[in-house]
Amino acid sequence: MSSKRLPGQPHIAYRGDELFLEEASLNALAQQFGTPLFVYSKAAMMAALAAYQRGFAGRKVQICYAMKANSTLGVIQLFAQEGCGFDVVSLGELTRVLAAGGQASRIIFSGVGKTRAEMRAALQAGIGCFNVESEAELEVLNEVALSLGRQAPVSIRVNPNVDPQTHPYISTGLKGNKFGIAHERVVQTYQRADALPGLRIEGIDCHIGSQIIQEAPYLDAMDRMLDLVQAIEAAGVPIHHIDLGGGLGIDYNGETPPEADQLWAKLLAKLDARGFGQRALMIEPGRSLVGNAGVCLTEVLYLKPGEQKNFCIVDAAMNDLPRPAMYQAYQQIVPVKPRSAPEETWEVVGPICESGDWLGHDRNLAVQQGDLLAVLSAGAYCMSMASNYNTRNRAAEVLVEGGHAHLIRERESYADQMRLERLPLAATIAR
Template structure:
């Protein structure tokens, strides 16, 4: 648990605000973010690379709330996006488009046109068809597209298979043996300026050996291009650094920096980084309230008002999130219990076999919910999405209102209604 979330007199706080006060004011389920934790996590990366030509581009897909993006933009962050919608969010939050890199294997025409119009820093190109289409659209719009070629080093990041992106069988990037040919083509197509090369091997890395192996390959490729007088301006190391969870301790930003700089620091060009979870994950949590306690045959269940539509990661990745009582010591002795939600799926759980003492009405905090939490939520089972709150010291700010049931069908019509 991030130190911004701590017990004081047996009440769990977000900075200086008791979480049960937040629940009383804003209801549950509710995502709660700590501004100081966001700033501290970003600053840890900045400090780790102090004095080096490094640009930190926060991965918006981790948490795209405008308040989160605003905090990071004010800190000087760049942004890594994977859609036109994420670019629009960055701009709405005051982000600088010239600090934006556009990743993703399937950039659509309207997204490319929008990004070109905003003059973003770089497109990370992931295939030959994308390269050709980007050239066509740059010429059509009269813009220059600054690009990097994303290579795939065939290295396993070590996390869940669904968040690994650096193997041959994955849809991302271009095999290293094919990348040289694409570089030559990129330098001949109109409307393009080749600025760099990039890679990203996956997410939630708890060891740095895979990253070191991938970056060594990336550095060798850059040196080959430099020896051929290819005028590169940057190298993008991607993101993927994990966070502490389930007793595992993730590498620190300082340890991460040593690996990155050992591999890429001698190339003489700017280094771009794309951390997401490592910044936002520990800076947030999900508040939920126990509705029922059910004794089944061989298992006990805490049925809570948050569900897989609010926090998908446990069902999708079997991800572990610590689950803590908001009021410590207020219930009977702890025992193994499954924390599950109201969604009509057996896979709807937030945590299994947790040692908790709970009664109906108790509040629970699901830790490390700042990344891939609300941003992956849905309206499955016609459930309104949760509210989001940011805390700064003693102040709280509602940064997203809870959806209403009526809002769920906004824009829908019945078949019998006339079209407008």
């Protein structure tokens, strides 16, 4: 059977007249599990992780999967089994890591709004480090740790004022962003943290954004971080690890981000040149590990030609795939079984009652009612951001391993959605 791989998608290919993920027919999976349906390739995730592992061979590095990209237990388990740590931003994410078999000692807790309850639970679990994002948070974390008779391991997140040259909503390292301590206040903040008895300083952290497709922002951030480490240590506060965050982009529509191993070869060379080659490192990749491992399958419900635009209405929507509506993001949309017919230009839209419910503008497709489409690069920031808007059930998820398919999330039911809701007493309504 002839095979035709899709550009930028090494684990997705047409075989004969239908689309496969690894050795699994996407048409067959849609028939078995229904649509909308998320399908993930284990091989794609492991290949992405292997690129980082090659880049760090022989180095003291902890790779911490940033699970906000995709927090499904079946995905987390894969990375836990490979020895990864995890970057979490809520108690819910921490709970998921532990439920999937991750080690608490390899968890980094980030986020600008940690509550006292979250801090307490994380300390009791024995996490590896808190990435502290404000001076006020330092004081609260110190109080919580002392109340438990413990010391909290901390790293302070620095805002290096580096432009990651990405969408403004996912830029996190500029002065106008809410994240981290201002570059100019870092040394005195470390001195304050060092004086607090409930804290134990472990490292320094930065994260400049997401979907970064150029090397320059990383190299710039590395230089600024190393300048700060030198200044902090000159002030008498030792730094044991350097955390460079994540944010490496993927190929959605012909982007050419650097390969993880090639990028880190340059960053490590900079570390070596400045005398930090033996310093322990942490990184927090998310999208680059899972983004191109996933597809979302959706059925064409109706075709609606119009005077100005032609609408291809599908059963997936902005509650399943929020990135286009939120970020004006582009994801490729391809037929699961191509037709030998002339293509037309379509607006691919969902059934939600919002004009912002679109999956793709001006897509050239040969399509008919009842066809299946695959929305590519759907492994990151899709299911983890999915909602029940319009009381829509969240999709099922399947993990593909070769030709085997594992259901890792059942499709939600309306009973699932309403399980925690209560009707008030009839007498109360009458009054």
